[in-house]
Amino acid sequence: MAYTAMKDQLRLELDEIREAGTYKHERAILTPQSAHVATAGPGGGTARVLNFCANNYLGLADHPAIIAAAKDALYERGFGMASVRFICGTQDLHLQLERAVSRFLGTEGTILFSSCFDANGGVFESLFGAQDAIISDELNHASLIDGIRLSKAARLRYRNADLDDLRARLEQTRELNDGAGARRTIIVTDGVFSMDGYLAPLPGICDLADEFGALVLVDDSHAVGFLGEHGAGTPEHFGVSDRVDLYTGTFGKALGGASGGYVSGRGEIIELLRQRARPYLFSNSLAPSIVAATLKALELVAGSRELRARLMRNAAQFRTRMAEEGFELLPGEHAIVPVMFGDARRAAQMADAMLAQGVYVTAFSYPVVPKDRARIRVQLSAAHSEDDVETAVQAFVTARTAIGKC
Ligand SMILES: *Cc1c(COP(=O)(O)O)cnc(C)c1O
Secondary structure (H helix, E strand, O other): OOHHHHHHHHHHHHHHHHOOOOOOOOOOOOOOOOEEEEEOOOOOEEEEEEEEEOOOOOOOOOOHHHHHHHHHHHHOOOOOOOOHHHOOOOOHHHHHHHHHHHHOOOOOEEEEEEHHHHHHHHHHHHHHHOEEEEEEEOOHHHHHHHHHHHOOOOOEEEOOOOHHHHHHHHHHHHHOOOOOOOEEEEEEEEEEEEEOOOOOOOOHHHHHHHOOEEEEEOOOOOOOOOOOOOOHHHHHHHHOOOOOEEEEEEEEOOOOOOOOOEEEEOOHHHHHHHHHHHHOOOOOOOOHHHHHHHHHHHHHHHHHHHHHHHHHHHHHHHHHHHOOOOOOOOOOOOOOOEEEEEEEHHHHHHHHHHOOOOOEEEEEOOOOOOOOOEEEEEEEEOOOOOHHHHHHHHHHHHHHHHHOEE
């Protein structure tokens, strides 16, 4: 029994995770994802709670028109494709969704993946080889880090959103290939950094890219659908849409919240990814119901400013009220609002005390965020009402009193 030895090792490792306080427990939600959800309560019953930790920015996860679109597609187009795209897994719906994403972002082409994790897993290896350089923000999402690792290109990392450090890394690429410089260089960044709600400095990044002849890739998972005048994300917000070569993003957050991701951008790149990207070639097509419902989500987002405006109003209301109550927030406008506590234990106690009051938020501490920068990350949604937002503020106030200022 080879497993006997391994079993003991794994139990030890699991104990270590528990002792470090980083063991992740999953709370079962018993309703659709929404502003209000029911969860399994501590005593075995159910508890209704206000949810402030989903990526359901536009409140589309249980939108009736999206559910109807998914249901119609389920009956008319079946449950699954049982094939990858290039064998017999492409329905007209997949092509429609690719065109719709291109229209929405203003790009030449789009290729769908099962997730943004897969999109990021496929994009680098296909395009960047040993003669090339990939320069990545240190706080980029895990899927970008993993995807970049799969490529044989030189990998360079710059300090979070630090343009001087990025410049230094770009200068370094000139020494590659025995001083001939990299064949291709790409700068890779999240559009929004998820632990801080900070936006990447895209205008400065694009300027440096122009100066050094580098491409730019933005993973806009935490912005697509709601940042920018038409919801096209951080590049639109900063007015640099046509200076970004590649976009990656997810349908699993603002755009309905089910699953799926994409790479969008320059036509030849998208065409080549269809020939080379391994998660595209060797993984099943997105289910028709998800494709049809995501098309509906894009239609809703493109057709109305109302959801975006409500989300931004809720974020502004929460930021203003929390500041009035004397909480320390990381500054910004994004619907990710980190409430800072510093001490990990205190952040966790606050989150527990708030859940007891029916407000569901999550505490983050080291190693997810720097030591002594523990926080509760609140995520607003267009599905929240003004009252919901005020309820959350009051829960913070009450929890703070209960725990004591210590
Ligand atoms: C959420 C997220 C992903 C993963 O998206 P999935 O579609 O869930 O795989 C990738 N990148 C960033 C920046 C994200 O925030």
